[in-house]
Amino acid sequence: MTQDVEMKDHQTPSQSVSLSVPSTLQHLKEIASVIETGSHAKEIRRIMRAIRLTMGLRRKLTASVISAFLNFALVPGSDVHARLSGFVPKEGEHDMEVDTATSVTQTPAKHVLPELEIYCYLLVLLFLIDQKKYNEAKDCSSASIARVKSLNRRTLDVLASRLYFYYSYSYELTGDLAEIRGNLLALHRIATLRHDELGQETLLNLLLRNYLHYNLYDQAEKLRSKAPRFEAHSNQQFCRYLFYLGKIRTIQLEYTDAKESLLQAARKAPIAAQGFRILCNKWAILVRLLLGEIPERTTFMQKGMEKALRPYFELTNAVRIGDLELFRTVAEKFAGTFSADRTNNLIVRLRHNVIRTGLRNISISYSRISLVDVAKKLRLDSANPVADAESIAAKAIRDGAIDATLDHANGWVVSKETGDIYSTTEPQLAFNSRIAFCLNMHNEAVRALRFPPNTHKEKEGAEKRRERQQQEQELAQHIAEEDDDDF
Template identity: 40%
Template sequence: MSESKDVEMKDANASIEETRSIIEEIESSFNLLEKASNTFDNRYVSKVIRDFGPLRKKILNYESVLPTIINDVFPNNYKSKQDLLNLFTAQPLDYKSNKSFNFIPEIELYIYLLIQVYLLDTNQIQQLNELSPHLIKIMNSYNRRSLDFIQAKIWFYISRGKELSNDLISIRNELIYNLRTSSLRHDTETTASIITLLLRNYLLYHDIQQASNLVEKIQFPENSANSLIARYYYYLARINAVQLDYSSAHEYVIAAIRKAPQTKFTNGFIQSATKLNIVIELLMGEIPELKTFKSGKGNFEPYFNVTKAVKLGDLKLFKEVLNKYESIFKKDDNYTLILRLRQNVIKTGIRIISLSYSKISLKDICIKLHLDSEESTEYIVSKAIRDGVIEATINHEKGYMKSKEILNIYSTNLPQQEFNQRIKFCLSLHNDSVKSMRFPNDNEQQKITNKEIENDEVELLKAIEEGDLDDFI
């Protein structure tokens, strides 16, 4: 009995020590936030946000951390202090910080951000949504540039809570109002975050026209984080794809894949963007490369089978694939776009037939493509001829299609279009590279100690390893 009690005491002491260690880690973040407030340098906030992911997991395992922080940091006369403590079942530890820091808005909102994440991770969605109005009121009461990064994160979790409770429409007015406010204050990160949240809000409810109107009336901040830019391009690709502007949609989705940070945390986003890119390429009449389906970042089997049906021009196979993977396509929100591929399957089938036969009856085409009737077959073939899909003529009286000789591709505008597309990409890449360069300001001639230089180098190496250079660009 005594041995078991000793083991329990050791475990309890180890747990308390670990909790204290996490609390000290959070307090070191408070010091960085205080520096950001005094120096107006958002790089200190960026460092805090960078350590946010590992800290989030630690807080989830030790329930006493946040109650202790709230009890120790928030003043006793703070109105919502007791309400915040009531959100947790664990009791705060008897802890008094040795570090000195002021209770500033940056620290206040950072603690609220930690609370949001804890409620989300513990699946307390109702409590998260109940906290949101109070949090919005607090954010609206401050106007500080150093709050930009933290507010962007907070808005994401506010919207995420509403999305999980299927109540996204209720947050739209607040998002629109705060988009105007953040734009006037030139809060780049918050503006970019709210724009992406609004676009997601509209697209989840299939309000394509509303999303299109928003894109026309706003200007997305170019110097925001790469992750937000990638998300914005992805939503633009969806909007343009639904509106039949496939060339613009293709450019945006490729830009989204390239802009996304190449880390394990972005696998889901890259997978969704790649699936959308496959569908857009098929709608443009192109066949995606085989290596696209072999990447180890997701299951692309349904999209491979769709591509196979389009490439073969087999309408029967296309219907079978559509019926088999309907639930997956709907889950990916690509079902409506894939339905449009039926015309592409038919066009590909007609193109293959025109290359194989110099002369063929419309009845045989109808049988090969599994179409409804000869009349509809004639209409589809004539439309393919008009659209330039095939070079052929139709004899209506005798009911057959006669193919023309294949033209030399260099006598068409296709090589010029391909060359122009590559030039546009190279110019865009050059412009983005120039914009991303950071030069020192002549007015800021500050003496930097060797220790600070070493710290910056360590942070830069860490960013390179994680594939996220947003903080240094």
């Protein structure tokens, strides 16, 4: 007994951890077996599960682990093995011995499944991007796309969609996004002909991102309107599509549709995808301001967004007050932030809304006011402020922004008495819009319901039922956490 105790005391911490916790390489081998099972059974859900597990191991990937896994999954000496091994740098021999020692007992398969081969491409590509070796990532992604083009298997669709994303991302990181636009269009055509709907929606979003990156909004709208319609299969891709659609609608002055798309994208986005949600909220705030609405204060106080939305909060305050001077100050103060967010163009449009809000406040406060005083209160800095004030007031009256009349002879703006708003149709329209919003949300929730395939047709045993329940729990956890790797 004393000898046993002494032997346990002399165990190093690393040895005790290695005995209890499986290594990263062992986890990758288990993922490879999941992919093989899913490929043989043609179950896409298993391959999706393998990708989720891989993203959880992403931070633990090292060159030695990937080299050992390539030796395990691919045939040593083959073209694929040689190509992928060339992208992985060589590390210390000690690490290689530790990792390869576990893989000596298992000989590589004589015939490598295409799904496993594409998974190896994806694994190496993730490693290169995380190591900031973007030029090597470009070469690896190009080689992987060339290989995917030659394969037509529905079990590859999930893996291929991830490769499409990182293919575009690697070129974006090096500033060469325009080079692959033609290739993305060709891939989208191939995915359409093969009825690869997940690939279609991924490539459509990548093409929209490509066009919007270079401010080609007209081309993006033409592509979006001509692209085939299909039911969304990925919540992340659908959120991206709504965001890009909202940006296009905003630039095209279709603010009502843009607001709906942006708010829906922010609502559907995973909670952990904070950067994406912040970007959606920034654009949604500006669109609401352009519509003449003032966002609620709680919009700017969302958890983790206060600092990022601070410039837009001050901008909203300036628009709400209708102070043109304060609006100029805020625009100059946060010019760098607005430029980085690429919202400068929208803020220039907001100037007219600031003037209109100030004019509305003046109309409510005064039953009659001269145009000279209107120009002073609005702080117009043009050569002829009185004439500008008159034209602004005339346009506001014509658009229905203020309920007043213009006395050109005396140079007055005469406001009409405020009537009872409940005698108009405005409350009915507001109530109708809320009902439509709730019904739309309910219909989307019903369409998003997921059920295991054919569970009502088969009588399953206890073991099979336990396995199905475990898969359902994993799927429910995935939906709840909304894996946000792509964001």
